[in-house]
Amino acid sequence: MGSLTYKLIKKDGKARRGEITTKHGTIQTPVFMPVGTAATVKAVKPETLKENGAEIILGNTYHLFLRPGADIVREAGGLHKFMNWDRPILTDSGGFQVFSLGDLRKITEEGVEFASFIDGSRHMLGPESSIEVQQALGSDIMMAFDECAPYPADREYVLPSMERTTRWLARCKDAWTNRENQALFGIMQGGMYLDLREKSARDIVDMDLPGYSIGGLSVGEPKELMCEVLDECVDFLPEEKPRYLMGVGTPDYLFEGVARGVDMFDCVLPTRLARHGAAFTHSGQINIKNAKFKRDFTPLDPECDCYVCRNYSRAYLNHLFRSGEILSHMLLSEHNIHFLIKTMEKIRKSIEEDRFEEYKEKFYRSYGYM
């Protein structure tokens, strides 16, 4: 595996402290990855991401495939150069997006035909073309083309879908030629059915890939159910490879994932919440547009040491948001990303010091989860 190595440094219960090394640098795990859908983490400069400790970001194949197109990114010298980000990038496969377009798409064994969200034009993505696009983008970690089954879904739906995802993974592996520079992760599916999860895991682990991802969770099921499934299915994955729980980003889900041995997380939540005026704080989520903040001259989160909390008041952020100022999105996005990245940093430290559960409880109490 020339493209990626994983080193397990320390365990505290099931929680893992590790390190992933790629051609663009090393990532401390567990890690939260900000999402840069269209070759930008919305409203945040790459330098600002670095200042806030981001070690890896995510790009969306579906969006980049449609705009600007893989050929333009390739001509630009790859996604890193195109968007001015020299640290690792993970790209998803586009599978999640083409499937979630519902009745606008047509699924065959070959792949998925779908309508562009930009102009309705018809396109096709499948295992080979997804890998081709991701190789043009030049991401450090590529995801296999899969179907993420919805919740709820009958066993009769989930089983053939999961088996097709596995067949598609074999084709992704065949299409994966740039093995020295780019890693390929397989994705476990199987819905909420543990025996299907086990079957999926066994089949994808057999393909001996650089890492594995847990797909099809956090798709609308109750938190307890997600935790139950996670309890079992992380154990189906090999200890010596990184494990990525896709699309998970609320603070409690990060803790629950880490507690069960997950190493990587991504979510659009910090930037999406920001654009709606919402911010993570150590005492829970707040919305800055609330009138009570008009004359509140304290920082967004008094326990936070980010650029935003060091330099601006809630009153100012309230004013910016109510005035429709872009700076509001910029500052809230930066704070929210900082919050998740720093929380993950503290999680890593707590694992190193064998007090992960203690830190989790402290965080939950302060945040208002318990």
Add this chain to the structure above:
Amino acid sequence: MGSLTYKLIKKDGKARRGEITTKHGTIQTPVFMPVGTAATVKAVKPETLKENGAEIILGNTYHLFLRPGADIVREAGGLHKFMNWDRPILTDSGGFQVFSLGDLRKITEEGVEFASFIDGSRHMLGPESSIEVQQALGSDIMMAFDECAPYPADREYVLPSMERTTRWLARCKDAWTNRENQALFGIMQGGMYLDLREKSARDIVDMDLPGYSIGGLSVGEPKELMCEVLDECVDFLPEEKPRYLMGVGTPDYLFEGVARGVDMFDCVLPTRLARHGAAFTHSGQINIKNAKFKRDFTPLDPECDCYVCRNYSRAYLNHLFRSGEILSHMLLSEHNIHFLIKTMEKIRKSIEEDRFEEYKEKFYRSYGYM
């Protein structure tokens, strides 16, 4: 004048190289001042403004008076602290905005009653209240409350309007109490009528203020006419005080103003253009959304050394703009502000080296003005 000093360092023809010192620092003149209407230069962090050489910014009294309100900014510790900007700030008087609201306003000798752009509620601004608001904001340079006559306007309109502006200036001066920390500039009006300009200038200069501004130009008149009026009326102002041409910001207008002895300029153009995809370059203005830039991997302006031109391609900026990404506004705004500030820096150097006219010609040729 404890609040502001002006030092004339060097002249090249009528062009002046000088220095303005305020309580929040020194400004090299001639200077371009980015506009931060609602306590933020749109889509640009204060630190980014500094990195690009901004020494002073402008705030709009009309907007801040209505939202968040002068009391909130005062409670925050003033506009500098509220918006995290520790260099000089100039505030306008709100006069321009309340007058330009047209039939929604009622003018009396007392002041102007107007409807809020936010919710239509009725408010009053006049000389005393404008100064009161500006003193609450704590700007380094306050502008007198004036009427900027439209173009075209009859002499019969302009004369009484100009005389009232002068009477209002006397009342502004009386209301100006924080003289140790804040300077007050008088505003010359008089439309395109040189004798009225001269009368206005004589009356306001008699009041011996820290600086003077030329209002009522660049309001829709042809460029030649503006230059003609400027030719004469700058000379009505004292050599030992700074001169500010309000609302002027296209590159050629900056050069024409400097050539006639103006020291200070402001304009929303760099950030407003940016939000429409337009950028200043050394070979003229371009619009990044143009399809020809889709595969153009050169910088926005190959002759520019700003952060944006060092790190991003036209193809990337085209992609961001077409994708509706906030980063597009952030990067184009930064570049455009950099462009005007650096152009002014080069203008200052050319004055120091007695080659302002030569630099002006070179710039015009390259930009396409001639």
